[in-house]
Structures are given as C-alpha cells and as structure tokens.
Amino acid sequence: MSTESLQVSESNGLTFLEVDNHLGSAKISLFGGHVLSFIPKKDGQERLWVSPHAYLNGERPIRGGIPVCWPWFSDDHGKAKGELPAHGFLRTQVWQLTSSSEDETGTHITLAPSFTRAEGFEHDCAVTLSITVGNALTVSLITENTGVVPFIYNCALHSYFHVDHIQAVRLEGVTGDYKDKLDDWAVKPTPENYTFTGETDRIHMSPVEKASIVVNDKPFTDVGSKGHDSLVVWNPWQSAASISDMDPFGYKHMLCVESSITQGKTLQPSESHAMVQTITPVLR
Numbered sequence: 301m302s303t304e305s306l307q308v309s310e311s312n313g314l315t316f317l318e319v320d321n322h323l324g325s326a327k328i329s330l331f332g333g334h335v336l337s338f339i340p341k342k343d344g345q346e347r348l349w350v351s352p353h354a355y356l357n358g359e360r361p362i363r364g365g366i367p368v369c370w371p372w373f374s375d376d377h378g379k380a381k382g383e384l385p386a387h388g389f390l391r392t393q394v395w396q397l398t399s400s401s402e403d404e405t406g407t408h409i410t411l412a413p414s415f416t417r418a419e420g421f422e423h424d425c426a427v428t429l430s431i432t433v434g435n436a437l438t439v440s441l442i443t444e445n446t447g448v449v450p451f452i453y454n455c456a457l458h459s460y461f462h463v464d465h466i467q468a469v470r471l472e473g474v475t476g477d478y479k480d481k482l483d484d485w486a487v488k489p490t491p492e493n494y495t496f497t498g499e500t501d502r503i504h505m506s507p508v509e510k511a512s513i514v515v516n517d518k519p520f521t522d523v524g525s526k527g528h529d530s531l532v533v534w535n536p537w538q539s540a541a542s543i544s545d546m547d548p549f550g551y552k553h554m555l556c557v558e559s560s561i562t563q564g565k566t567l568q569p570s571e572s573h574a575m576v577q578t579i580t581p582v583l584r
C-alpha cells in the first residue's frame with residue numbers, strides 16, 4: 301500500500317522519511333526515530349531547529365529536531381554518569397517504519413525501535429512512535445508493558461524549537477515550581493515573565509498542557525503535552541561552545557521545550573501509556 305505523501309531517501313548510510321502533503325511537510329530520520337523538520341503549509345516557517353554541526357551519519361545522537369529520550373531522562377539511570385548513555389538507548393538506534401497512511405487530516409506514520417531491552421532496562425515492553433504531519437505535528441510515544449511484572453520508566457520528547465533570536469523569546473503558560481539543574485536542583489518559582497538571558501536547564505514539575513513560544517511579542521509555536529508529568533526547558537547559552545555538535549552561537553536560534561516524564565511512571569503488565577506532544581503553529 302503506498303502513501304503518496306511519503307518518500308524515502310538515503311544519505312550517509314541513514315534513511316529518511318520525507319513527508320509532503322497539502323497541510324505540511326516533515327523530515328524524519330529512522331536513526332533515532334527522530335523528527336528533524338516540520339514546516340506547516342499555512343506559513344511555510346520551520347518550527348524545529350537542527351544544529352548545522354549535527355552528526356547525520358549515525359555516529360552520535362542528532363543534535364536538534366525531536367530526540368526520543370527513553371527509558372530514562374538525562375543521566376537518571378541509577379549508575380554513575382557516563383556509565384550508560386544519557387537519555388537512554390532509543391535515540392542512537394535504527395527504527396523501523398511499521399505503518400503509514402494519509403487522509404484529509406494529514407499523513408500518519410508509526411515507527412518502532414529495533415530493541416527496547418538493554419543494560420539499565422531489562423523489561424519486556426513495546427515502544428511505538430506515532431507521528432501525524434498535518435496542520436500541527438503530533439508525536440505520541442507509546443510504551444506498553446508486554447511482560448508479567450510492573451516496571452518504571454521515564455521519557456522525553458526533547459524538542460528543539462527554532463526561534464529567530466533567543467533574546468526575543470518569551471515562554472508563556474508554564475506555571476508552578478521548577479528544579480534548577482544549574483543550581484544543585486534548587487526548587488524555584490517559574491518566573492512570571494519567562495525570558496532567556498543565560499544558560500537555562502530546568503525541570504518544571506507542573507505538567508502544563510500548553511506552553512507557548514512567543515517571539516517578539518507574537519506567539520509563534522504552541523507546544524501541547526499530554527500524559528507527561530513535567531516540562532523541561534533547556535538552552536545551553538554560551539556553554540554551547542563546549543558541545544562538539546553545536547557552534548558557539550547555535551544557542552541563539554533554539555529553545556528546547558521537552559514534554560517529559562521525569563518522576564517515574566509505573567506500568568502494570570498489559571498496561572500502556574502514551575505521552576503526546578503537539579506542535580501547533582500560531583499564524584502571525
């Protein structure tokens with residue numbers, strides 16, 4: 301069965317899915333099950349950011365787009381930092397395209413990773429990434445316990461959003477307290493006027509359903525989340541200079557707003573859970 305809005309391409313040993321329908325276009329790498337681009341047709345403006353220095357050859361996780369973090373977030377795997385891969389082992393493996401279809405709402409794609417069991421997480425489960433490219437981009441990360449004992453996992457859709465200039469950005473809709481990774485996890489109230497003037501690495505513990513990225517006082521991208529327990533906000537600022545796949549000024553054009561489960565989600569046998577991020581363009 302063919303899906304006319306979907307083309308497959310190869311480059312540097314990686315396979316990409318290129319989606320182009322009457323509502324939007326997107327590019328997805330099977331390495332990492334990783335969305336790289338989303339351009340809604342209504343305004344033709346890219347919503348995601350990929351570093352010009354990203355490794356697009358399978359050597360490293362891709363810097364930008366929507367990395368899939370699972371079954372742990374960051375280095376929260378219970379071992380010493382560096383002993384296991386940061387953000388888990390899905391973003392560095394080749395995924396399979398398991399289905400595709402199209403209708404008037406857009407193109408629907410499902411992907412599955414090659415394996416879900418590795419050092420640090422040895423449970424029976426199935427993971428599916430379901431992507432719809434339409435007026436909005438919807439990405440659902442579904443985890444199912446296919447075994448006979450409960451397990452606990454964390455995850456994130458670690459989206460890098462394109463912004464014209466980080467100093468012209470305000471994040472709206474985020475409330476409650478956050479844990480500040482840059483200040484020994486001190487708990488602080490979310491600023492009322494949420495702007496960016498330096499390195500930022502925060503786990504917001506109120507699972508707000510909609511955050512809005514406002515650029516030059518105009519809403520640009522809405523980030524909807526469901527099935528999450530937190531929202532991570534990250535910009536490396538000038539420490540981007542020490543990240544090998546970013547350049548020193550890369551931080552100016554990106555903001556990570558990550559729909560996340562960071563407090564541990566328990567799944568009983570046969571239970572499944574979907575964490576969903578919806579990226580909706582706001583027309584100017």
Ligand SMILES: O=P(O)(O)OC[C@H]1O[C@H](O)[C@H](O)[C@@H](O)[C@@H]1O
Pocket residue numbers: 361374386387458481501502532533534556
């Ligand atoms: O460099 P990576 O492993 O892709 O992680 C990039 C970033 O991801 C998250 O946002 C974490 O909160 C940050 O502490 C981390 O630096």
